[in-house]
Amino acid sequence: MTLTIPFWPKNGYIKGVNSEPGHIHPISSLIREANQIFYGLGFTFAEGPLLEDEKHNFDDLNVPKDHPARDMQDTFFVKAKNDGESNEVLRTHTSPVQIRYMESQMKKGVLPPYRVIVPGKVFRNEATDMTHEAEFFQIEGLVVGKDITLAHLKGTLAHFFEKLFKGAKVEIRFRPSFFPFTEPSVEVDMRLVGEHVPEKLRDKWIEMMGAGMVHPNVLKNAGIDPSIYQGFAFGMGLDRLALLRWSIDDVRHMHSADLRFINQF
Amino acid sequence: MKVSRLWLNKFFDAPLPNATELSDALTFHAFEIDGVDKKGDDDVLDVKITANRGHDCLSHRGIAKELSAILKLPFAHDPFGNKSDISKVTSHVTVKLDTPLCKRYIAGYIKGVKVGPSPKWLVERLEAIGQRSINNVVDATNFVMFNTGQPLHAFDAGKLKENAGFAIEVRNAKPGEKIIALDKKEYILKESDLVIVDANAKTPIGIAGVKGGMPAAIDESTTDIVLESANFDSVSVRKTAQALKLRTDASARYEQGISPELCARGMEGMIEFIAHQIGGEVTGFVDVYPNPQAPQYASVTLEKINSVLGTLLTGAEVSDVFTRLGFGYKEESGVFEVQIPNERLDITIPEDLIEEVGRIVGYDKVPATPLPSFEGKVEINKNYYAAEAAREEWMAKGYSEVFTSVFADKGERLVLNKIDGVKPYLRMSLIPGLTDALAKNKPNKDLLGLKEIKLFEIGTVWKDGKEVLMLGTISEKEKPVEVELVGNTSPEKYEALTLSVAEKFEPYSKYPYIVRDISIWLPEGEFRDKASTIIKENAGDLLMGEPRLVDSYGPNKEGKTSNLWRLIFQSFEKTLTEAEANAAMEKVSTALKAKGFEIR
Secondary structure, three states, X not given: OEOOXXXXXXXXXXXXXXXXXXXXXXXXXXXXXXXXXXXXXXXEEOOOOOEEOHHHHOHHHOOOOOOHHHOOOOOOEEOOOOOOOOOEEEOOOOOHHHHHHHHHHHHOOOOOOEEEEEEEEEEOOOOOOOOOOOEEEEEEEEEEEOOOOHHHHHHHHHHHHHHHOOOOEEEEEEEEEEXXXXXXXXXXXXXXXXXXXXXXXXXXXXXXXXXXXEOXXXXXXXXXXXXXXXXXXEEEEHHXXXXXXXXXXXXXXXXXXXHHHHOOO | OEEEHHHHHOOOOOOOOOHHHHHHHHHHHOOEEEEEEEEOOEEEEEEEOOXXXXXXXXXXXXXXXXHHHHHXXXXXXXXXXXXXXXXXXXXOEEEEEXXXXXXXXXXXXXXXXXXXXXXXXXXXXXXXXXXXXXXXXXXXXXXXXXXHOOOOEEEEHHHOOOOOOEEEEEEEOOOOOEEEEOOOOEEEOOOOOEEEEEOOOOEEEEEOOOEEEHHHOOOOOOOOEEEEEEEEOXXXXXXXXXXXXXXXXXXXXXXXXXXXXXXXXXXXXXXXXHHHHHOOEEEEEEEEOOOOOOOEEEEEEHHHHHHHHOOOOOHHHHHHHHHHHXXXXXXXXXXXXXXEOXXXXXXXXXXXXXXXXXXXXXXXXXXXXXXXXXXXXXXXXXXXXXXXXXXXXXHHOOOEEOOOOOEEOOOOEEEOOOOOOXXXXXXXXXXXXXXXXXXXXXXXXXXXXXXXXXXXXXXXXXXXXXXXXXXXXXXXXXXXXXXXOOOOOOOOOOOOXXXXXXXXXOOOOOOOOEEEEEEEEEOOOOOHHHHHHHHHHHOOOOXXXXXXXXXXXXXXXXXXXXXXXXXEEOOOOOOOXXXXXXXXXXXXXXXXXXXXXXXX
């Protein structure tokens, strides 16, 4: 059975059916907002499976076979569907969709430029606490072209946060980092300046995400010639962004399914 | 890695800046700092070495080298430049490598060593970085490891079997082979583990790259030692350390993969240490190094550097970076041909050099440039469009959106390594999660001001051999339903949907709440707001939110309307008692009566 697209209610709720409209999850609202901002910059919303093969989740992203990230404690391994097939993994990041998107475009004969965002659920096999969950949401960004630079990454993120934290002056700062799928790799910090900024966030550098210039091997693995094309990618935790945006004290609210939380949004 | 500031100072002639400046220098040009601790007159920085720099930076020398480049401080005392002579060959020790996983093995034979306590400065340095002083010989091997990044080990030669000299062998363990390591625990080895063996006695004396063994342990009676400075394969050491649950400072370094050239630097460091601090006669060395590491080169153009970073750096600025890093380079018409130091195994491609330039000049030099307008076609994601439509539809009908876990008690797909072992399957339906969520929310209905709990979820399930996106709904009155969510229209653009207007999340109490209703007869006129205000002002601190008017009827024959307010009492500190709620209501009633209101 498939769902047909319903009508779009005009007033936010239907009179007479129920006087209490429900609420969408704050993560859904955040994804909606991110999509609105990035759509305006020419980004396509892309998606991919949550249950991934190791090729897309690791190999194609230049994560070496013996990298500690593949160790049992970080990744959920899922038993193969049939005997003789390889086990699969619950994707540990949204980055495999970089590969899937580029592969599918190349298959269609569509060469870069590409601009993609990938909001979605990801998994880490680790103990949960106030700031860590085994299931959480990320948004991936990928821009590939002939002349895309690290400076464009800075400009794009500044634009995104300025739209998201309306009325604030946004500063973006990079620090060196390492990810197998980007080179150079950076950590991205953000600082919000201005009187409209909530005091908890004002004038403080906040670590937002990992990012960098797409590693040539990643482009190559997706069938793109790295001697012609280059680009940037970023991966940001949406739960953390929601925590900052709405001063939420515990990330576990996100999967609590508790309307005392959700109906506040 | 813990790094001592006093230790770092030894690499420079000029004194280093204070710990805050060192932290900033490393943070913005190399590594995150996890913390700084004051230890006496020393400062200890906890440096988070990235996975690509474990080759060279799990050492004070590596960090000092970084600081030299970042802060433009001459690297005056490089332990890699200050070579002791280790070329003298001894025939008293033989080394045999039975595995390609040991790329190099240098053994040094030292006689007449006097084992005793370490000098005070050494004890202090080691303790500053969280190491316990054991004796001067063992401390020396540790000092050199934390100095150069090359793990070392000392065997008591007096405990090795002599047969026209000593015979060291590196080989795979025999299945089930046992060794008592220096922690005095017995380890049972697998064939994939590497061992160091006293070939004359045919007994293992160490777990290669992980830990030495008791059979050749240094103690007060030791006079002659065989020093090991070797290179073991990263994956092999990692697997062994993991399997034996024996992760050591040595294994942590080998796991990263280190240059076999470092074996010589480590041994040189040890010899210098023996000469100046311990004493003893250096008899000679055996160096088995079948395939010496070839010099590494990488090249990059100035144009490429600027095209990746989005900068306008000059050739002189790039040259300056390579000079500061101690890289040899040649520049010819904008092409930099760079010779990479042996220990920098992380640099192979042009982008690696670009990163070096970017981080050393500083990423603050990278401007924020807006993306040019997009020339391609922006696609509309049909599935997301459908999901958004479903959200709007169900929200309008009073349903709220939840996310429940993908892990379930049963399903088609089994998760092999769920830590807690609970819910080891991937869900095949949204309904169990929604059913739980409904039950969980029901008791909070009054608190939420809802007549009925209604929930929906848009989430992934795994059923009939496929991963599918489903829309599930549930309410108190209707049975749960789920349908596959597929975008089957081709919209031109996304709808302009509203966003959450919430400013800030308000934490809620985890304690149970108490509901009290109060019904009041109101005469005609503007009395409702007045009554509501009196209720609110007198209900006390335990009142949650506003008193809510939930029912109203009338007017009756006398022209009065009946109005029912609902009050929720709850504490953030404890479970409220009925008496506390009653007392609050008593105050409300009294206040209302005093103002002439008639309570039903």
